[in-house]
Amino acid sequence: MTTRELTTVCVIGAGTMGRGIAQIALAAGHSVALVDPDSAQLHAAATDIGSRLARRHPDVAGRLGELLHTHTAVADAAVGPRTLVIEAVLESLAVKTDVLSSAAEHFGAQAILATNTSSLSVTEIAAGTPTPERVVGMHFFNPVPVMRLVEVVRGVQTDPDVADEVADLAVAWGKDVARVRSAPGFIVNRVARGFYGEALRLVEEQVTDPATIDAVVRGAGQFRMGPFELMDLIGNDVNAAVTRSVWTAFNFDPRFEPSRIQDELVAAGRYGRKRGQGFYSYAEGATPPRSTPVAPAGRPLQVVSGRGSSQLDSFLVRAGVEVEHDPQSEPGVVLLDDTVVRITRGRTAQEESAALGGAPVVLVDRVLSPDDASAVAVATSAGTGDTLGQLATILGDAGVSVHEVADAPGLVLARTLAVIINEAWETALHGVASPDDIDVAMQLGTNYPSGPFEWTRRWGQADVLELVDGLWSAYHDTRYRASRRLRLPT
Numbered sequence: 001m002t003t004r005e006l007t008t009v010c011v012i013g014a015g016t017m018g019r020g021i022a023q024i025a026l027a028a029g030h031s032v033a034l035v036d037p038d039s040a041q042l043h044a045a046a047t048d049i050g051s052r053l054a055r056r057h058p059d060v061a062g063r064l065g066e067l068l069h070t071h072t073a074v075a076d077a078a079v080g081p082r083t084l085v086i087e088a089v090l091e092s093l094a095v096k097t098d099v100l101s102s103a104a105e106h107f108g109a110q111a112i113l114a115t116n117t118s119s120l121s122v123t124e125i126a127a128g129t130p131t132p133e134r135v136v137g138m139h140f141f142n143p144v145p146v147m148r149l150v151e152v153v154r155g156v157q158t159d160p161d162v163a164d165e166v167a168d169l170a171v172a173w174g175k176d177v178a179r180v181r182s183a184p185g186f187i188v189n190r191v192a193r194g195f196y197g198e199a200l201r202l203v204e205e206q207v208t209d210p211a212t213i214d215a216v217v218r219g220a221g222q223f224r225m226g227p228f229e230l231m232d233l234i235g236n237d238v239n240a241a242v243t244r245s246v247w248t249a250f251n252f253d254p255r256f257e258p259s260r261i262q263d264e265l266v267a268a269g270r271y272g273r274k275r276g277q278g279f280y281s282y283a284e285g286a287t288p289p290r291s292t293p294v295a296p297a298g299r300p301l302q303v304v305s306g307r308g309s310s311q312l313d314s315f316l317v318r319a320g321v322e323v324e325h326d327p328q329s330e331p332g333v334v335l336l337d338d339t340v341v342r343i344t345r346g347r348t349a350q351e352e353s354a355a356l357g358g359a360p361v362v363l364v365d366r367v368l369s370p371d372d373a374s375a376v377a378v379a380t381s382a383g384t385g386d387t388l389g390q391l392a393t394i395l396g397d398a399g400v401s402v403h404e405v406a407d408a409p410g411l412v413l414a415r416t417l418a419v420i421i422n423e424a425w426e427t428a429l430h431g432v433a434s435p436d437d438i439d440v441a442m443q444l445g446t447n448y449p450s451g452p453f454e455w456t457r458r459w460g461q462a463d464v465l466e467l468v469d470g471l472w473s474a475y476h477d478t479r480y481r482a483s484r485r486l487r488l489p490t
């Protein structure tokens with residue numbers, strides 16, 4: 001039986017997700033039964049689907065009366081030779097198992113039962129139905145017609161052929177598929193936790209403020225949005241609930257620990273954009289807080305570059321700075337007069353300075369792509385004098401703004417991405433998904449500029465491990481235990 005023979009699609013739940021799923025199934029040529037006990041919701045969904053299809057698929061919109069059938073009970077839907085059921089009802093184990101069990105009874109043992117759950121266990125949902133081997137996760141992202149990713153999730157009892165069939169079908173609908181074994185948060189909601197969690201910790205520890213973190217993550221990492229802008233857009237209530245659900249499902253592992261400052265914000269009703277106030281204010285006329293970059297302050301007399309700091313050297317080339325080369329110097333170090341400038345490796349500037357017998361040190365955050373970076377975080381040890389202003393002059397000529405933060409290990413982007421990369425390697429180590437599927441999922445599910453395994457290739461596995469181990473030695477918190485796979489040779 002091929003995917004094309006699964007001609008009838010039954011979508012249960014006519015809310016935000018159900019509408020999007022029904023729309024793309026119709027656009028791909030299926031006839032769709034849409035089920036929801038709320039008839040007003042069904043009516044609104046049909047109108048919505050019709051008007052959205054009219055724009056890009058007028059032929060399908062013209063035949064909607066024939067292709068889309070709405071029902072207030074699944075028992076009223078026509079039974080074809082075999083049906084793909086996709087449920088998008090509210091996020092409740094009891095409701096989902098009930099709905100899928102009724103569908104199994106109505107459509108027969110050949111039906112495939114897909115769940116769009118974002119946080120429940122596919123294994124547990126399947127176990128509550130009469131045909132657990134035919135239950136599979138089909139995790140779409142909102143808005144469904146726009147977001148390309150579908151996580152296809154296998155529960156313990158899912159028949160591999162069923163997962164294959166659903167994956168093929170999603171591809172035929174124009175989606176990219178990441179295959180996942182049922183585990184909390186699947187790929188995206190698990191691996192992305194560090195993006196928010198590290199940013200929240202930096203603010204909680206008063207290393208810097210949300211506006212500076214957002215500016216650095218955008219400018220140093222080419223992310224479309226910084227973590228605080230994104231949390232405000234998603235809704236702090238929703239974001240905190242996902243964190244708490246992943247944390248709980250992982251038996252309160254500190255890697256996923258919720259943030260007290262985000263919980264406080266939620267308690268205050270500051271959910272983000274939808275409430276007019278989150279980390280930032282969205283009130284009429286409110287000016288968004290901006291990070292104040294370090295002001296340029298002259299140039300150093302001498303710039304000496306040692307061996308192999310591709311990031312600092314690339315900044316110096318971009319700035320057109322005349323550099324003396326010293327092959328004897330420590331790798332990855334640039335000297336601005338007597339001050340050592342180096343890229344973070346997970347220690348503080350003060351620790352780096354102590355290791356150099358008290359020489360002044362400016363630490364620079366890592367960037368993802370030195371040729372494209374437009375902002376960077378820095379921290380200083382004691383005694384750096386005017387060097388920060390001089391660095392700001394040089395990097396300003398390279399088009400890179402310099403943002404000073406307090407001296408904490410791993411600065412901003414290096415710390416955040418190292419934690420995300422570590423989680424990605426752990427996810428692969430546990431066989432939840434392959435590195436390629438993880439990279440696809442993170443790019444398409446969260447709009448990251450590239451995926452964590454690609455970041456590892458750019459920064460080097462040993463350097464990422466050094467960053468994670470640096471965080472471990474600073475905190476002695478198992479949140480920062482390096483994945484064993486990160487220690488293994490590739």
Ligand code: NAI
Binds near residue numbers: 038087095116117142
């Ligand atoms: P929604 O609240 O917009 O829609 C839920 C719909 O289910 C409502 O129309 C409701 O009347 C209907 N419903 C409730 N009980 C039902 C039943 N017994 N039988 C049939 N229909 C029933 O919710 P939304 O946002 O569409 O989410 C649906 C599912 O998709 C949830 O499991 C959610 O976790 C998941 N999801 C949501 C995403 C999002 O961004 N909104 C993203 C990915 C997954």
